[in-house]
Amino acid sequence: MAEGVSTPQEIDALWVELWSGNRSGPASMMDAVGLETVALIEQHYIKERGLPAAHVDFLRSYIDAGRLGAKSVKGGLHPTGTTIKAKGEARCWHDNVHAPEKPLSSGRILVGSANGRPLRELVTGLVTPDGIGVSLRAGRIFWTSMGVPSDNDGRVCSCRLDGSDVRDIIPRGRLYFSDREGMRVWRAGFDGSRLELLVQTGDRGREEERADPARWCVGVTVSPATGHFFWTQKGESKASQGRIFLAGIDMPAGADAATRRDVECLFQRLPEPIDLEMDEAHGVLYWTDRGELSDYGLVSRGLHEAIGLSLDLRNRHTYAADLGGTVYVADMDGGHRRKFYDDCRSFAGLTHVPA
Structure with missing residues (x-):
C-alpha cells in the first residue's frame, strides 16, 4: 500500500x-485495532529488531490526518463504517471497536445489572471518561477524564448517585489516582x-521521558490491610514491558x-497491564x-482489549470490561464466565456496587 x-x-x-476462515483482512484488522496502536506496536519492533520504518511512516500520514480507523468518523485505511458491523450481525474477533460520532465528547456513565437488564444512561456528553468508583457513604460517583490526548487537561469528576450535580473535583491538568502521560499517582x-x-x-518537561510508555501509570488499588497501594505501568503496547509496583500508604519521612x-x-x-484490584482476605x-x-x-482470556476490573468479594465474582463493548462476570478462578452486556460501545472502567 505504501508503494501504491x-x-x-x-x-x-x-x-x-x-x-x-477469516472474515476480515489485515487492513480491516488494523482499522479495528486502531492505526495509532498498530504504529506504536510496530515502532517497538523497529527499535528492537532494526527493521525499516517505511510502513509506519505510511500509517503516520493517516494518523496525522485524524484517520485512526474504526473509532474515527474519518475512517482509516478503509472508509468510515467498513469495519463496524450493525448490532446483532456476526463479527470477527478483531471487529471490536464501536465508534461514536464524536469520540472525544460522547462518553457516558452507565448503570446496569448482572441480570442483563437494559443499560441506563446516568451521565452523558463526557470527555473521554476512564476509571470509575462509587462511595455509598459519600453518596457520589467518581471518575477520571483523560481529556484530549494531545493536551494536559485530564481531571477527576463526580456526581450524585442519580447522575445529578456533575462537577470537576480535581481541576484540569491533574488526575485523581493515576495520571498516565503525566507519569504520576495522586490521592485526595x-x-x-x-x-x-x-x-x-x-x-513531563522532558520529551524522552514523556514519550516513554514504561513510565506511564495506569491502574491503582489500595490495600489498607497491608499498608500499601499498587499501580501498573503499562509499557509499549503488548511489548512485555509492563510492571506492577507497590509503595507504602504513608510517605516516608x-x-x-x-x-x-x-x-x-x-x-x-x-x-500490557491496565486495571487492578486486591482481594485482601486471600492475599491475591x-x-x-x-x-x-x-x-x-x-x-x-479472550477478552477484546481488557480494561476495567472490579471484584465482588462477597459473592466471589470478578467483573471485567473491554474495548470491544463487552462486560463479563466470572467466578474468582475464571470459571462460569458469561457476558451480560455485549456489542455495546467501547467500555473503559467499571465498578461493582453491592446490593
Missing part, C-alpha cells in the same frame, strides 16, 4: 479468499481537598514522590492485561 501497488480493499479481498479527599502527589516516575525509596517492583515483563492481586501471554496465573 495495491489498495486496502484489494489486499483484504485477497486475504479472505486465500484464508477462507472525596471533595478534592488534601491533594497529594504520591509517585512521580518521570519529568523526608521523602517526596520522586525520591521515596519504598517503591518496589512486584511483577515485571507483563504484556487481580489485574487486566491487554495482552495474554504471561508467566503469572491466568484467570480468564
Whole structure:
C-alpha cells in the first residue's frame, strides 16, 4: 500500500479468499485495532529488531490526518463504517471497536445489572471518561477524564448517585489516582481537598521521558490491610514491558514522590497491564492485561482489549470490561464466565456496587 501497488480493499479481498476462515483482512484488522496502536506496536519492533520504518511512516500520514480507523468518523485505511458491523450481525474477533460520532465528547456513565437488564444512561456528553468508583457513604460517583490526548487537561469528576450535580473535583491538568502521560499517582479527599502527589516516575518537561510508555501509570488499588497501594505501568503496547509496583500508604519521612525509596517492583515483563484490584482476605492481586501471554496465573482470556476490573468479594465474582463493548462476570478462578452486556460501545472502567 505504501508503494501504491495495491489498495486496502484489494489486499483484504485477497486475504479472505486465500484464508477462507477469516472474515476480515489485515487492513480491516488494523482499522479495528486502531492505526495509532498498530504504529506504536510496530515502532517497538523497529527499535528492537532494526527493521525499516517505511510502513509506519505510511500509517503516520493517516494518523496525522485524524484517520485512526474504526473509532474515527474519518475512517482509516478503509472508509468510515467498513469495519463496524450493525448490532446483532456476526463479527470477527478483531471487529471490536464501536465508534461514536464524536469520540472525544460522547462518553457516558452507565448503570446496569448482572441480570442483563437494559443499560441506563446516568451521565452523558463526557470527555473521554476512564476509571470509575462509587462511595455509598459519600453518596457520589467518581471518575477520571483523560481529556484530549494531545493536551494536559485530564481531571477527576463526580456526581450524585442519580447522575445529578456533575462537577470537576480535581481541576484540569491533574488526575485523581493515576495520571498516565503525566507519569504520576495522586490521592485526595472525596471533595478534592488534601491533594497529594504520591509517585512521580518521570519529568513531563522532558520529551524522552514523556514519550516513554514504561513510565506511564495506569491502574491503582489500595490495600489498607497491608499498608500499601499498587499501580501498573503499562509499557509499549503488548511489548512485555509492563510492571506492577507497590509503595507504602504513608510517605516516608523526608521523602517526596520522586525520591521515596519504598517503591518496589512486584511483577515485571507483563504484556500490557491496565486495571487492578486486591482481594485482601486471600492475599491475591487481580489485574487486566491487554495482552495474554504471561508467566503469572491466568484467570480468564479472550477478552477484546481488557480494561476495567472490579471484584465482588462477597459473592466471589470478578467483573471485567473491554474495548470491544463487552462486560463479563466470572467466578474468582475464571470459571462460569458469561457476558451480560455485549456489542455495546467501547467500555473503559467499571465498578461493582453491592446490593
